[in-house]
Amino acid sequence: MSAGIEPRRFTDSPLGRRNPTVKLALLFAVSVALLFVFDPVTPAVLYLLALAAVAATARIPARILLLAHVPFVGFGLGLLTVNALSRPGTPLLEVAGLGVTAEGLTVGVSLGLRSMVIGVLSIGFIASTDGVALMTSLHQHARLGVRMTYAVLAGYRMLQEMPAEWQTIRSAHQVRAPLRSHGRPRSGVRSFGRSAFALLVVSVRRGERMAQSLESRGLGLGPRTTWRPVPLGRADWWLALGVLLVLALVFAAGEALGFREGHELLFARGAGA
Amino acid sequence: MSTTVPGTSAAAGQVPSTVPAVELDNVSVEFPRRTGPVLRKLDLRLEAGEQLIVFGPSGAGKSTLLQLVTGTIPHSVVAQLSGSVRVGGTDTADTGVAALSRCVGVLAQDPSSAVCLPDVEQELALPLENRAVDPEAISGRIDAALRAVNAGGLRLRKTSALSGGEGQRVALAASLIAEPEVLLLDEPTSMLDGEGIASVREAIERAVDQYRPAVVLVEHRMDEYAGRRGLAGLPGRAVVLNGEGEILLDGPTPQVLTEAAAELQARGCWLPLETELQAVFGCPGGLEAETVRNGLKELAAAHPTGASVEGHPHSTDAPVLQAAGLSVGRPQAGRRRRRSSGPAKAGFQEGALLANVDLALRPGEIVALLGANGTGKTSLLLTLAGLLEPAAGQVAGPRPAMVFQNPEHQFVAGTVRGELAYGLAAGSEPVVDRLLRQHRLEHLADQNPFRLSGGEKRRLSVAAMLAHHRPALLADEPCFGLDRRAAIAMMDAFRAAAAAGRAIMFSTHDLRTAATVAHRAVVIAGGSVIADGPVFEVLAQREVLARAGLALPALLEWVLETFETPHRMRAVLSGLDAFVPLDGEGSRP
Numbered sequence: 001m002s003a004g005i006e007p008r009r010f011t012d013s014p015l016g017r018r019n020p021t022v023k024l025a026l027l028f029a030v031s032v033a034l035l036f037v038f039d040p041v042t043p044a045v046l047y048l049l050a051l052a053a054v055a056a057t058a059r060i061p062a063r064i065l066l067l068a069h070v071p072f073v074g075f076g077l078g079l080l081t082v083n084a085l086s087r088p089g090t091p092l093l094e095v096a097g098l099g100v101t102a103e104g105l106t107v108g109v110s111l112g113l114r115s116m117v118i119g120v121l122s123i124g125f126i127a128s129t130d131g132v133a134l135m136t137s138l139h140q141h142a143r144l145g146v147r148m149t150y151a152v153l154a155g156y157r158m159l160q161e162m163p164a165e166w167q168t169i170r171s172a173h174q175v176r177a178p179l180r181s182h183g184r185p186r187s188g189v190r191s192f193g194r195s196a197f198a199l200l201v202v203s204v205r206r207g208e209r210m211a212q213s214l215e216s217r218g219l220g221l222g223p224r225t226t227w228r229p230v231p232l233g234r235a236d237w238w239l240a241l242g243v244l245l246v247l248a249l250v251f252a253a254g255e256a257l258g259f260r261e262g263h264e265l266l267f268a269r270g271a272g273a
Numbered sequence: 274m275s276t277t278v279p280g281t282s283a284a285a286g287q288v289p290s291t292v293p294a295v296e297l298d299n300v301s302v303e304f305p306r307r308t309g310p311v312l313r314k315l316d317l318r319l320e321a322g323e324q325l326i327v328f329g330p331s332g333a334g335k336s337t338l339l340q341l342v343t344g345t346i347p348h349s350v351v352a353q354l355s356g357s358v359r360v361g362g363t364d365t366a367d368t369g370v371a372a373l374s375r376c377v378g379v380l381a382q383d384p385s386s387a388v389c390l391p392d393v394e395q396e397l398a399l400p401l402e403n404r405a406v407d408p409e410a411i412s413g414r415i416d417a418a419l420r421a422v423n424a425g426g427l428r429l430r431k432t433s434a435l436s437g438g439e440g441q442r443v444a445l446a447a448s449l450i451a452e453p454e455v456l457l458l459d460e461p462t463s464m465l466d467g468e469g470i471a472s473v474r475e476a477i478e479r480a481v482d483q484y485r486p487a488v489v490l491v492e493h494r495m496d497e498y499a500g501r502r503g504l505a506g507l508p509g510r511a512v513v514l515n516g517e518g519e520i521l522l523d524g525p526t527p528q529v530l531t532e533a534a535a536e537l538q539a540r541g542c543w544l545p546l547e548t549e550l551q552a553v554f555g556c557p558g559g560l561e562a563e564t565v566r567n568g569l570k571e572l573a574a575a576h577p578t579g580a581s582v583e584g585h586p587h588s589t590d591a592p593v594l595q596a597a598g599l600s601v602g603r604p605q606a607g608r609r610r611r612r613s614s615g616p617a618k619a620g621f622q623e624g625a626l627l628a629n630v631d632l633a634l635r636p637g638e639i640v641a642l643l644g645a646n647g648t649g650k651t652s653l654l655l656t657l658a659g660l661l662e663p664a665a666g667q668v669a670g671p672r673p674a675m676v677f678q679n680p681e682h683q684f685v686a687g688t689v690r691g692e693l694a695y696g697l698a699a700g701s702e703p704v705v706d707r708l709l710r711q712h713r714l715e716h717l718a719d720q721n722p723f724r725l726s727g728g729e730k731r732r733l734s735v736a737a738m739l740a741h742h743r744p745a746l747l748a749d750e751p752c753f754g755l756d757r758r759a760a761i762a763m764m765d766a767f768r769a770a771a772a773a774g775r776a777i778m779f780s781t782h783d784l785r786t787a788a789t790v791a792h793r794a795v796v797i798a799g800g801s802v803i804a805d806g807p808v809f810e811v812l813a814q815r816e817v818l819a820r821a822g823l824a825l826p827a828l829l830e831w832v833l834e835t836f837e838t839p840h841r842m843r844a845v846l847s848g849l850d851a852f853v854p855l856d857g858e859g860s861r862p
Contacts, residue, residue: 132392160391169682176696194685202679216377
């Protein structure tokens with residue numbers, strides 16, 4: 001029933017056995033580090049390394065890995081186009097009356113590749129991480145409040161049932177909708193709005209009842225125990241160390257070989273142009 | 274205002290030093306935007322391990338009473354509370370809901386919102402984790418709790434894959450696993466079919482036996498809940514709330530029901546059969562009593578309106594809805610259905626819920642669709658309504674109307690009036706006014722549909738469908754969640770619509786309702802229609818009912834054995850309904 005929204009998971013893999021909080025933190029760390037990169041080479045190298053690492057450790061079938069890229073490629077291309085066409089700098093060529101600048105192209109490619117790096121790491125993270133384990137681990141290792149943790153988990157269950165609920169509401173409205181001339185029920189933006197409102201009301205009530213159920217199970221009581229803690233072991237620390245080391249090496253190589261450029265690139269000649 | 278039935282103070286024989294499980298002292302509750310208090314100066318004391326059932330008309334404050342014990346009032350719901358509520362010796366005003374949950378377990382109506390986590394194991398571990406139980410001990414207690422509710426095999430299941438009865442047993446296990454002193458049961462079987470009820474009832478019995486909590490039960494389907502044991506299957510003590518928020522009676526269940534029978538019947542409550550018969554004939558003993566039997570026989574002979582059993586006027590007309598060789602597929606949530614009218618794909622058939630259904634609905638007839646949960650009643654209705662593509666075969670006939678199980682799913686407008694006018698041509702105000710009058714919705718015309726009471730919502734959703742001149746009306750569990758008076762009113766509306774020439778098909782779990790109103794019954798089980806014929810003939814076929822997992826209520830069993838003609842059988846059933854006064858419905862603020 002939930003096939004529509006639940007991604008397939010590959011938790012039984014080397015990456016799947018690592019601690020979810022550590023994985024999330026590393027994803028965050030790489031994203032932050034990339035904020036300081038505006039050359040195309042660094043993210044390109046990082047992308048290739050990340051792709052190889054994810055392919056090797058997450059056991060995601062190639063087809064799914066490829067398909068999951070689509071949104072990130074789209075986003076990346078968007079960034080590339082906007083930057084190439086709108087950033088001031090040395091003119092390179094002209095496309096449909098708009099000038100492409102060298103700086104714009106460099107920054108655009110860099111930003112596009114940046115989204116690809118974050119994208120491939122996110123794919124690896126999502127595909128290899130069980131939602132419940134993530135929440136439990138965030139509670140255990142990142143001090144996420146217990147109420148927040150279980151609210152998200154209950155919300156996740158509600159989300160699982162929402163497509164069925166939506167389908168029912170749409171049918172329920174369809175049977176009431178006036179017919180158009182060719183015999184099909186009328187369905188437009190307003191009809192979707194009505195269905196959405198019904199879904200909202202029904203879901204809010206449901207959420208209320210679930211919240212009461214959770215409270216009546218004693219959620220939020222003083223000290224609590226965790227039945228099956230998510231392990232955080234030596235392998236997780238090795239993973240963290242490894243990723244950070246590779247990241248540092250790529251940055252260092254960029255400095256040494258002179259291909260790395262920071263945000264100075266954004267303003268270097270742009271202001272003068 | 275409360276009267277205690279003499280001879281049996283509930284607390285008698287209890288060790289005096291025991292802290293009462295629940296103690297209400299002069300409690301009044303008032304909600305904003307409602308005139309008058311819901312509960313008025315209530316005093317109630319429930320000893321440890323004592324079992325209580327609460328009766329009262331809808332809106333009398335039964336759920337409010339439960340919310341007081343959980344602490345939802347005053348902590349989560351905005352309400353004016355005076356007096357004191359103590360649970361296990363703690364004043365609820367000083368303690369949050371979570372802290373109160375140390376002493377209180379709750380089993381609510383709807384298993385799908387009572388179970389919150391993705392896995393059964395986690396669901397059961399949560400209450401223990403929250404109470405800081407040693408992780409080493411948790412696994413053993415999960416096993417014990419699941420065994421106590423007859424659900425040992427469910428431990429490794431996903432909660433999204435549980436049936437209603439299974440979900441409710443898991444929720445029960447979760448509410449008892451921390452061994453609370455008080456267990457609140459809020460219509461725990463209302464979403465279940467016969468088999469589900471039996472499993473949950475047995476689970477509650479076993480679990481209560483094992484964990485020995487004090488119990489407060491609110492339940493509508495008393496006979497099903499009590500099972501074969503009749504009144505003895507209900508909790509030993511009963512409290513009746515009158516419509517004014519006061520305790521009318523308090524004492525041992527059989528005595529209380531004897532005294533309150535007439536009052537509860539007059540207010541349209543569901544009652545155990547024995548109590549209902551007592552209210553009507555003034556004599557205890559149920560179907561065993563001679564006076565009762567004679568009274569029922571008189572009803573059979575006397576009541577003239579019970580005549581329309583098979584001789585409905587238009588039944589020889591051409592069908593207005595006809596299914597031929599129909600296979601019903603499962604609704605595919607979240608996936609776009611192809612709207613093409615081409616032949617069904619071959620692969621679709623394997624998931625079919627029902628195959629080879631041949632059905633015809635003729636003008637003026639009322640057909641009851643019977644079958645256990647999950648057999649495909651809803652999907653069949655959806656397919657007949659043209660909302661679900663048939664997996665094979667076809668449905669012919671003009672566009673039918675359909676009323677969904679949850680009326681809220683169908684609301685499209687901001688007011689009751691707008692709801693009725695939706696889709697009607699301009700200038701149809703007179704039609705809307707007539708509908709408002711007919712379905713007793715006039716006083717609510719400018720209210721928001723979502724704010725109505727359960728019975729009013731249901732009436733509105735049916736009225737809105739009857740506004741259109743569609744020849745067939747399909748209804749999915751139209752009496753679900755209604756009190757008896759509202760259910761009877763709903764069936765009256767169906768009779769009137771059928772008399773006006775419409776064909777009606779409704780699904781139900783309640784065989785008595787089916788026998789009271791339907792001309793024909795269609796039973797589905799095991800992926801096909803296993804019976805289709807005059808309702809009393811179908812109900813008399815034991816092997817059909819057994820195959821479909823349907824249990825005949827005692828009254829129907831007796832009626833089928835005793836009377837020769839369906840007219841008489843029908844006359845008894847509708848005669849009994851006629852003792853419930855229909856006025857006063859919908860007058861609540």
